[in-house]
Amino acid sequence: MFIIFPKQKSTELSVRKALRYCTLTSLLFVSSVHAEIIWVGVKDPNIKDALFESYQGRHFDAITRLSMAQKLGRVVDQEQAGLVLGGLYLAYGFHDHAAKIFETFLGDEQPKEVRDQAWYFLAKTRYQRGNYAGAMQALNKVQDTLDFGLTQERNLLEATILLKQGKHLDALKVLKKINERSDWGMYAKFNKGVAVYHLGREQEGVKLLDEIGTLRSRDPELKALKDKANLVLGYGFLDKDKPDTAKAYLERMQLTGPFSNKALLALGRAYSDKKLYKKSLAPWLQLVERHPSDPAVQDAMMAVPYAFGQLEAYKQSLEYYEKAMLSFQAEIENINIAADAVGGGKMLEGMIRVAQFEDEGGDERKLRRVLNTPEGRYLMPLLASFEFREALHNYAALRLSLGKLEGWSARLDTYQDLTDQQRKEYEQRIARVQSKVLLLVEKYRHYLQSMAYDELERRKERLVNYFNEARFSVAQIYDYASKRWGTGNE
Amino acid sequence: MNSRVVIITLALSLLFLHGCATKKGTLASLDDSGIVIEKNAPIDSARQKAADNYASFINSAPKDSLRVEALRRLADLELEKSEERFQQQLSKLDSEKKTISVAKEAEIKQSSYETAIKLYEDAAKASLGEVNDPQIYYQLSKAYEQAGQPEKALDALNRLLARFPNIDNRDEVHFRRGELLFSLNKFKDADRAYTQAMVVNPSSAFYEKALSKKGWSAYKLGEYDRSLHSFFTIVDRKLRTSGGEVDIEGEHLSRGDKELLNDVFRVITLSFNELGGADAINNYFDNNGERVYVSRVYRNLGDHYLEQRRIRDAASTFKAFVKRYPDDIYAPDFDMYRIKAFSRGGFPSLLIEAKIEFVDRYQVNGDYWNKQNEMTQAKLSPVLEQNMEEVARHFHAVAQKSKKPEDYVQATSWYKMFIKSFGIVGVYRAGENIGW
Numbered sequence: 001m002f003i004i005f006p007k008q009k010s011t012e013l014s015v016r017k018a019l020r021y022c023t024l025t026s027l028l029f030v031s032s033v034h035a036e037i038i039w040v041g042v043k044d045p046n047i048k049d050a051l052f053e054s055y056q057g058r059h060f061d062a063i064t065r066l067s068m069a070q071k072l073g074r075v076v077d078q079e080q081a082g083l084v085l086g087g088l089y090l091a092y093g094f095h096d097h098a099a100k101i102f103e104t105f106l107g108d109e110q111p112k113e114v115r116d117q118a119w120y121f122l123a124k125t126r127y128q129r130g131n132y133a134g135a136m137q138a139l140n141k142v143q144d145t146l147d148f149g150l151t152q153e154r155n156l157l158e159a160t161i162l163l164k165q166g167k168h169l170d171a172l173k174v175l176k177k178i179n180e181r182s183d184w185g186m187y188a189k190f191n192k193g194v195a196v197y198h199l200g201r202e203q204e205g206v207k208l209l210d211e212i213g214t215l216r217s218r219d220p221e222l223k224a225l226k227d228k229a230n231l232v233l234g235y236g237f238l239d240k241d242k243p244d245t246a247k248a249y250l251e252r253m254q255l256t257g258p259f260s261n262k263a264l265l266a267l268g269r270a271y272s273d274k275k276l277y278k279k280s281l282a283p284w285l286q287l288v289e290r291h292p293s294d295p296a297v298q299d300a301m302m303a304v305p306y307a308f309g310q311l312e313a314y315k316q317s318l319e320y321y322e323k324a325m326l327s328f329q330a331e332i333e334n335i336n337i338a339a340d341a342v343g344g345g346k347m348l349e350g351m352i353r354v355a356q357f358e359d360e361g362g363d364e365r366k367l368r369r370v371l372n373t374p375e376g377r378y379l380m381p382l383l384a385s386f387e388f389r390e391a392l393h394n395y396a397a398l399r400l401s402l403g404k405l406e407g408w409s410a411r412l413d414t415y416q417d418l419t420d421q422q423r424k425e426y427e428q429r430i431a432r433v434q435s436k437v438l439l440l441v442e443k444y445r446h447y448l449q450s451m452a453y454d455e456l457e458r459r460k461e462r463l464v465n466y467f468n469e470a471r472f473s474v475a476q477i478y479d480y481a482s483k484r485w486g487t488g489n490e
Numbered sequence: 491m492n493s494r495v496v497i498i499t500l501a502l503s504l505l506f507l508h509g510c511a512t513k514k515g516t517l518a519s520l521d522d523s524g525i526v527i528e529k530n531a532p533i534d535s536a537r538q539k540a541a542d543n544y545a546s547f548i549n550s551a552p553k554d555s556l557r558v559e560a561l562r563r564l565a566d567l568e569l570e571k572s573e574e575r576f577q578q579q580l581s582k583l584d585s586e587k588k589t590i591s592v593a594k595e596a597e598i599k600q601s602s603y604e605t606a607i608k609l610y611e612d613a614a615k616a617s618l619g620e621v622n623d624p625q626i627y628y629q630l631s632k633a634y635e636q637a638g639q640p641e642k643a644l645d646a647l648n649r650l651l652a653r654f655p656n657i658d659n660r661d662e663v664h665f666r667r668g669e670l671l672f673s674l675n676k677f678k679d680a681d682r683a684y685t686q687a688m689v690v691n692p693s694s695a696f697y698e699k700a701l702s703k704k705g706w707s708a709y710k711l712g713e714y715d716r717s718l719h720s721f722f723t724i725v726d727r728k729l730r731t732s733g734g735e736v737d738i739e740g741e742h743l744s745r746g747d748k749e750l751l752n753d754v755f756r757v758i759t760l761s762f763n764e765l766g767g768a769d770a771i772n773n774y775f776d777n778n779g780e781r782v783y784v785s786r787v788y789r790n791l792g793d794h795y796l797e798q799r800r801i802r803d804a805a806s807t808f809k810a811f812v813k814r815y816p817d818d819i820y821a822p823d824f825d826m827y828r829i830k831a832f833s834r835g836g837f838p839s840l841l842i843e844a845k846i847e848f849v850d851r852y853q854v855n856g857d858y859w860n861k862q863n864e865m866t867q868a869k870l871s872p873v874l875e876q877n878m879e880e881v882a883r884h885f886h887a888v889a890q891k892s893k894k895p896e897d898y899v900q901a902t903s904w905y906k907m908f909i910k911s912f913g914i915v916g917v918y919r920a921g922e923n924i925g926w
Contacts, residue, residue, distance in 0.1 A: 479563055
């Protein structure tokens with residue numbers, strides 16, 4: 001749960017960092033998150049052409065052009081073309097297809113460096129898609145030619161997979177290989193802390209995480225890592241009924257960092273566990289002012305009136321419960337709107353744009369802009385799921401191929417050198433493929449929609465439960481008040 | 491301010507600023523000093539809002555585990571309102587000077603409590619799954635009872651016990667069952683229910699109440715011996731002080747206990763009356779052992795007869811005490827009760843006989859007199875003096891009327907006894923009374 005292998009923004013950074021060390025003589029690419037292709041020493045114009053398309057974010061066109069060139073026998077260097085095609089498939093998200101090509105073309109005759117990097121990036125893509133066993137398989141094919149930076153990253157990836165698989169001792173052995181001063185040192189240290197903690201060496205784990213938790217850095221990524229270490233320690237000690245210790249760690253965290261909502265919630269709990277309800281209100285009252293779609297904010301909306309109730313400030317408790325109910329109601333409405341948007345296909349269109357942004361190297365901010373609607377925020381967590389992303393990418397690719405097929409079909413008339421018979425055959429073939437793709441599109445659409453509905457339903461259920469809980473508490477306060485202060489003018 | 495102080499102050503300020511700097515932007519900078527807590531600020535018109543919110547909760551959370559509790563609380567609030575509604579309707583009819591028949595009252599009752607009952611029944615039904623809330627049945631029973639439907643109230647308690655046979659307060663539940671059965675004139679069943687209430691726990695707060703009602707049930711069944719057994723057990727328990735001694739007057743008791751005890755003594759009296767009076771008391775104590783508070787039993791029965799103007803029965807009850815306990819400290823009192831009874835009843839010949847007996851039995855230096863201590867003698871003395879005087883006066887008057895020498899002899903012998911007992915002063919005092 002607390003294992004760290006940088007992804008999303010960090011992955012972009014990691015790819016850039018990784019590419020800094022790139023010393024390949026032939027070609028290379030890749031991040032599956034966004035294609036950043038670096039290629040040198042390519043002479044074949046067909047391959048160059050495909051890579052150019054890919055560089056523009058048009059992976060599909062790149063693949064079709066190169067495949068066509070291969071079939072027409074125009075490609076001189078078949079092996080190089082194969083490898084590039086594998087890379088393109090990987091960039092396009094079809095890692096299984098890429099793997100098959102690599103198996104065929106990444107023979108002993110290829111330079112070890114090329115093989116190692118190809119397998120390594122395949123491993124990383126598989127990891128990002130949640131395929132740990134496949135990722136480990138690919139990783140095992142990587143030999144010893146990766147440069148220092150990539151070797152560090154590779155080790156971190158291997159350790160992360162091992163941790164995900166619950167093999168803490170093996171993970172620890174790999175983590176020890178990572179140089180603490182490398183770019184990945186802090187991440188490794190964090191994971192080491194988690195691993196030893198799981199191995200029962202709690203003190204050692206706490207010490208390692210504490211070292212990260214006291215880091216001094218202006219790098220936002222390291223500041224976030226520092227916060228995460230403190231958050232892990234804070235929650236860990238809260239769960240062990242040591243709120244004082246938890247508080248000390250949580251107080252180190254940034255008020256506006258990426259984990260600040262969870263931190264504020266936890267700090268309030270640390271006070272509340274000690275029955276210091278007024279103190280618990282300081283972080284919680286800050287948190288309730290934040291965006292109500294965040295579960296931590298929703299938790300705080302229930303925690304604040306609870307604390308007021310404990311302080312016998314029943315009127316204030318009532319006000320905050322009623323405020324929370326209004327907020328939950330509005331959020332439930334947003335979820336209903338989101339469900340409508342999912343049903344009407346609008347939400348999926350927006351998400352395809354997200355997938356396209358990613359393929360084009362879009363960053364988190366762009367992604368957020370696409371989903372920056374009250375209802376869209378509820379689908380953000382879906383994008384963190386490898387399963388959903390994989391399906392979304394495939395769906396987007398299929399949608400794109402439909403467009404291409406349509407374009408080809410339209411262009412058939414313009415090809416003067418085709419005979420009527422040939423034109424008819426091509427039309428029939430395109431129509432057959434279109435039908436197949438349409439079926440697949442429908443299948444993916446249905447699959448994505450049901451995943452989105454499940455997520456929305458889960459979030460809605462949580463809000464409905466909170467709403468009802470608040471309603472019950474309001475009733476109880478009034479009930480108590482009627483006994484204490486009488487029934488008034490009823 | 492010298493320079494050293496300035497330096498220290500500056501250093502402290504810097505330290506403080508450093509502290510602020512490290513806190514700034516982190517959760518450590520949070521402060522609760524600006525948060526105002528309005529403790530116990532009143533909330534108005536809350537009951538209806540509570541009911542509205544419970545109702546909304548019930549509608550919006552059909553499967554929530556708290557639904558049963560919400561239903562019950564809503565029913566509780568409705569029950570409160572039912573009582574008010576019932577009273578309001580009665581007052582309205584009363585103000586309109588309308589006569590309220592028993593049937594009409596029953597109808598109003600039933601309609602007033604209808605909603606509350608339905609809510610409790612819903613709660614009971616909803617609780618059948620996993621929710622353990624015996625309070626629902628208890629309250630349901632109360633609602634039925636207030637609605638004038640004791641059979642259904644009883645049924646609710648039976649359902650409660652069937653579902654929660656080992657419930658902690660089953661003594662109270664059995665007691666309430668007993669009360670309902672008693673009100674339905676099912677005394678045998680009531681008797682059993684009260685016994686079950688007692689069996690749960692002899693230290694229970696309901697033990698004595700159940701014991702008392704058990705006695706009443708036996709009384710209603712005409713089983714007076716059995717009823718007496720229950721009642722005397724209560725008296726024995728109540729009159730025993732914490733030190734283990736018996737406080738006959740029960741002065742150590744609370745007001746409630748005193749009332750309970752008075753009720754118990756009242757029914758003991760009624761039971762002995764049914765069993766035939768003073769002889770029954772004698773028999774009871776022969777068979778069940780003496781009690782130090784026995785005088786109270788005879789006295790109560792005697793007084794009961796007096797209230798009913800059964801003077802002879804009263805007198806024989808008082809006499810029975812004296813006969814059974816001739817040397818008792820209270821024996822002269824009982825003889826005096828008998829004298830007063832005859833006096834009040836207008837039985838002059840029986841009255842003088844009783845007085846003669848009194849003087850005879852308690853005369854100075856007589857058997858009784860000699861067995862008493864000085865304090866008792868001092869207490870007895872004026873009563874004896876008065877009775878002796880009245881007897882002497884009586885015989886003097888008889889002699890004056892008959893002019894017979896033997897009558898004068900008798901009167902003289904009484905005066906002699908008087909002088910012997912109380913001296914010449916007493917005679918003068920008595921003479922003043924008779925007009926010497």
